[in-house]
Amino acid sequence: MAIRVLTVEDDERIRASVKLALEDEGWIVDEAPTGEDAIAIFQNTPADVVLIDIMLPGIDGFELCRTIRKLSDVPIVMVTARVDTHDVVAGLEAGADDYLTKPFAPKELSARIRALLRRVRPSAPGHSKLVFGNLEIIPDEGKVTLGGKDVPLTKTEFRLLCELAHDPNGVFSREVLLDKVWGHGYFGDGRLVDVHIRRLRMKVEVDPAEPTHVVTVRGLGYRLQS
């Protein structure tokens, strides 16, 4: 089935050109000039990926991000003007999975989208259910429970958790996680990992301030433990 992308961008010409480029990938592209339109379209025909420009008339990109997050676990790529402002972290906190800075090459965008749509690695035989204390992960079903209760994770959060679960007690550096989860190379932004770990902890930790599952290994990276 063809991938459906929703692009939210107020500049008509950019929207049109991005649509052309993404359609070249064989994808279906829906367009929305404002956040309000985007919500309406998304509720009508849910997309597989949403591309959001932070600078929007009406409700801004952050707000739109949060609204869509409440509706769905769909991967969200946001488009910012600058790398070194608060925008990036704020966007990730609002629920975005990855970001790009304008002007980006459409090839770069399609590569990012593909990475976000990757499926989790098929679980090894006998590992259909991974147990970390009160935290249980069933990779093949995309299901996570904490103390028996379902934990709603976004697709990216889930892939990140599965990546960590793949080698229990093994330490993953940010570079490795960036590569495995986002498909970024050496120059990927480590803040992506940090913010996602933070988001993950909010959901899978009893006390996110005192994490017992997703723990930081000082100077090395992150580890999942029971």
Added chain:
Amino acid sequence: MTFAQPTARPPRYRRTRARRIIRNTARALLPRRIGLRHRILISFGAGAMILSAILAITTYGFTRSSFVQQRTTAEINQAFANAKRVQTDLLADPADVIGSLEQFGSAQRLLYSNGVWTSNSKGFTQADIPTALKTRVVTDVKAANMIVDHGTNAALIVGIPLEQAHAFYFELESLRETQGALRSVFIALMLSGAITTAVGIGLGLLVSGRTVRPLVQAAQAASAIAEGRFDTRLETTQDRDLEMLTTAFNDMVATLQTRVERDARFTSDVSHELRSPLMTLAASAQVMHSRRDELPERSQAALDLLIGDVARFQGLVEDLLEISRFDAGAIRLINEPLALLEFVRQAIAVSSLPRTDVIFAAETDQILVQGDKRRLARVFANLIDNARIHSGGKPKIIIQFADDDPTKSRVWVIVEDDGSGLIDGEEEKIFERFSRGGTAGQRAGSEGAGLGLALAAEHIALHSGSIWAENRRDGIRGARFIVDLDVFVQNEPALGAQRNTETSS
């Protein structure tokens, strides 16, 4: 009347000349090189000195004349009394000249009688009497007196003709005491003069300090502003004269700040505005590129040009934006410890010459540096671009410890090319914005806007490092660009790249 004007001119000319002479003299005495503080100090000191000198000289003059006059009058009266007694004695016993001189008092006396000089003291002889006095008394037969130098002291000689005894009486009275008293006065005056001068200098010090303080503050403020701290202002004062300076200065800074901010915002706004059309251009060009084979040959050539220049344009806008961020002071580095060798290799991999060789000295493969990896990578990408454009594509990168630092606390990453090298004076100019080098346009060529090296310099400065260019030292023609960075941690590769995670835990 035609010559009335020319005759009127010379005085005017002379006056200006006089003024010029005064000015030149003043300038010679107080050359400009001497600072304001010292000039005030010297003025106060010299003023106090001159004033006290004038006062001292006048006081001394008056004191001296009144002292001497008093003493002289007394002495003359005494001399007349003595002369009268000598005359009486002489008339009583004309033969005992010496007896008549010695019988009373301590004064040194000399009697000239019948062509013979008789003295009661060896210290007072005919030779001590000035000719003028002698003539006046002996020839003119008139009483007279004169102050002379007698040995080391001044002395008063009174000459009185003793008409009845047909003799001439001279009396010498030392003015040593008077002189002593005058010397005391003189010393006192000198002392008070010196004290006055010292007080003058002290006052000058105080005043110059006070006068210069606002200037010092203004200078400090100005250098702070030069460093980009545009919120610097001078404190407002109650002093009306200083207020003028303060207000003018603060107004100037405010204007400057507005202008600099406007310029920076303009660059930033322009670059931001350019991003949207660029976005469209890049995306559309890519769509066309994926259908390149369907296009006629000429269209393909045009498309290739278009795509190439869209990329170039994009790079330029990025550079301009980055520069405007520098100018606005809005850059926040995303710092993390980087394993230098790995980082340099990765930076080369994304540069325009991904196969550039890296030569590293012993132990340098263990080095970590603290830096923003994407910005630092831009620096090396820019240096490699520069080398490629300049030397036709065979640069190499050398990592070594700084030559001048045996403690190995600083590391050099050197990008060396075998181009035509740098011409004298070019070493610094190439780091200026939009500089295109002197070697016949070779350096920048048709690529780049000449912002690459300027940006590299700004980035390295932000990383507390330094960057410079020089010609190769191994005798081969070519330039080398040295990036000097502080070593962050050594021999602890495990403690690397993850520092930032601590903040998120």
